[in-house]
Amino acid sequence: MARHATDADFRTKLQEWIPKLVLSPSIALMLIFVYGFILFTVYLSFTGSRMLPRYDLVGFDNYARLWGLSAWWTAVTNLAIFASLYIFICTAIGLTLAILLDQKIRGEGMLRPIYLYPMALSFIVTGTAWKWFLDPGIGLENTMHLWGWDSFSFGWIKDRNMAIYTIVIAAVWQTSGFVMAMFLAGLRGIDNEILKAAQIDGASNWSLYRRIVIPMLRPAFLSAFVILAHLAVKSYDLVIALTGGGPGRATELPATFMYSYTFTRNQMGTGAASAVIMLMTIAAIMMPYLYAELKEKK
Amino acid sequence: MSIATQGTDVNTGKIARTFIYLVLLVFALFYLLPFFVMVVNSLKPLDEITGGNMMALPDKWTIQPWLSAWSSAQIGVEPTGLKPYFVNSILMVVPAVAISTFLGALNGYVLTKWRFRGDTILFGLLLFSCFIPFQIVLIPMATILGKIGLAGTIPGLVLVHVVYGVGFTTLYYRNYYAAFPTELVRAAMMDGAGFFRIFWRIMLPVSGPITVVSVIWQFTNVWNDFLFGASFGGQSQPMTVALNNLVQSSTGVKEYNVHFAGAILAALPTLLVYIVAGRYFVRGLMAGSVKG
Structure with missing residues (x-):
């Protein structure tokens, strides 16, 4: 009898511990490979590491050096241009397509996958396709010339001042359909009684959308912004495949800067500092969003 | 025209509807074009690409590029294909x-x-x-x-x-x-x-x-x-x-x-x-x- 009781006790104890035990491998992996590694990189950013990690502290030298480098400023400026255009254009196209597609369109089932399929591709594939499409010698410009439009010229990808915009084009191509899907889901979730009432009141289509529908899509706008902003900061593959950071250094982004400084130029300390800046940028965008999400669900 | 609408669509006239379809189709073209160009040109011999129009269908269809990409193209230093x-x-x-x-x-x-x-x-x-x-x-x-x-x-x-x-x-x-x-x-x-x-x-x-x-x-x-x-x-x-x-x-x-x-x-x-x-x-x- 007594033995039975301790047995049951042990059982309950075990049942209490099992969930935590099951969760622990993932938590351990996360604490080491995410947060431990973040701390390690932060530490490295204060050391004089070159080709291999070193542990001598140099204070804020790397950060001072970083912000003194014209290559870093180019990368940051490019990110500002790229991110703002990318976020704005994706949102504009996504919203427009979602609203238009929501007008009881025949063939919606056909159009949606066409808008969305670029999402399934790797940025390397997207970059390969657009690199060629935008190449003046064989791509769009050449085609227009062959079709008789001789004055047509589109050489952005070879132009130092314009090349960053080709990255925007390819990135928008890849993700705007996804943003469309987010807005479409938002639109389908709106209670149409409100709209009917407004229509009966004689509101025009334009004011209906501007005053009622779009404000109700606020959560979708917020999600789209967070997703697009973090994708923009992380952009790496697309630049590698489309321009390789060139012409010259004209399309370097922080992600490509970090990689080349750390692994090919052997300036690991500076590379780590740039990674820390990238992380802080993302944290500034994500933290309030995550905080609100988690609080709401509690 | 007081038929109740379901969902968030609005009543639109004929011209507006044509315009909507036009915009949707133009975007469909935008999304499809790069992929179409890739597929078409992967089926052409090389001289048709360098000397021709990327939008044109192949004169001479070939699957040689596919075979080469799969098993014999040079990747880095080795001709192993993908x-x-x-x-x-x-x-x-x-x-x-x-x-x-x-x-x-x-x-x-x-x-x-x-x-x-x-x-x-x-x-x-x-x-x-x-x-x-x-x-x-x-x-x-x-x-x-x-x-x-x-x-x-x-x-x-x-x-x-x-x-x-x-x-x-x-x-x-x-x-x-x-x-x-x-x-x-x-x-x-x-x-x-x-x-x-x-x-x-x-x-x-x-x-x-x-x-x-x-x-x-x-x-x-x-x-x-x-x-x-x-x-x-x-x-x-x-x-x-x-x-x-x-x-x-x-x-x-x-x-x-x-x-x-x-x-x-x-x-x-x-x-x-x-x-x-x-x-x-x-x-x-x-x-x-x-x-x-």
Whole structure:
């Protein structure tokens, strides 16, 4: 009898511990490979590491050096241009397509996958396709010339001042359909009684959308912004495949800067500092969003 | 015209409707064009590309570029074609997706049905880890993989993808299980069912839809990854890295048709998955990461 009781006790104890035990491998992996590694990189950013990690502290030298480098400023400026255009254009196209597609369109089932399929591709594939499409010698410009439009010229990808915009084009191509899907889901979730009432009141289509529908899509706008902003900061593959950071250094982004400084130029300390800046940028965008999400669900 | 409308569409005239269809079709063209150009030109001999119009259908159809991309094109220094790298990607994707999805299911189950003090903070930490720029972990990861002897191996890449994928899979399963009635779990506990019994017999049988989502999401992400593959791939580089090497190679004549065939080969698995199960993919993206 007594033995039975301790047995049951042990059982309950075990049942209490099992969930935590099951969760622990993932938590351990996360604490080491995410947060431990973040701390390690932060530490490295204060050391004089070159080709291999070193542990001598140099204070804020790397950060001072970083912000003194014209290559870093180019990368940051490019990110500002790229991110703002990318976020704005994706949102504009996504919203427009979602609203238009929501007008009881025949063939919606056909159009949606066409808008969305670029999402399934790797940025390397997207970059390969657009690199060629935008190449003046064989791509769009050449085609227009062959079709008789001789004055047509589109050489952005070879132009130092314009090349960053080709990255925007390819990135928008890849993700705007996804943003469309987010807005479409938002639109389908709106209670149409409100709209009917407004229509009966004689509101025009334009004011209906501007005053009622779009404000109700606020959560979708917020999600789209967070997703697009973090994708923009992380952009790496697309630049590698489309321009390789060139012409010259004209399309370097922080992600490509970090990689080349750390692994090919052997300036690991500076590379780590740039990674820390990238992380802080993302944290500034994500933290309030995550905080609100988690609080709401509690 | 006072027919009640369903949904959020508005009453539109004939001209407006024509305009709407026009805009939608122009965008469809925009999305299809680059892929169309790739497919068409992957079926042309090289001289038709350099001397011709990219929009034109091939004069002489050929599958030679595809064969070359698959088995004989120069990748880096070896004329192996993309085949071995395709195999690498498969060997990497299957375990990475299986493990991260399974862990995600267990985590989601614990975080919704066996809650304990501090679980929200743990989940928050896990969630934030989905969004970190991976540059912040590249240096320590390279060091550690070297130390434990997994640098440049498939198991090393699997480990990396499991670690950075488990946040997303946990997020999916957590949101999904949160909607599952906790009373059922309680009732099963009253009847004496334990932690794993409830998981196998009650939770897993209803997890079909979210598993589809998690698998598609992980498959697409892992297959399409370039950064980790390029950094830690070593002798076991995945398809994306090989494709980039093929396209960027500076030696010899640029065989554009082979590049396109290779690009489509690299895109094929995710495209197939997308075509077969795309609807669930989208639905899952909505329900999971972006609660709109």
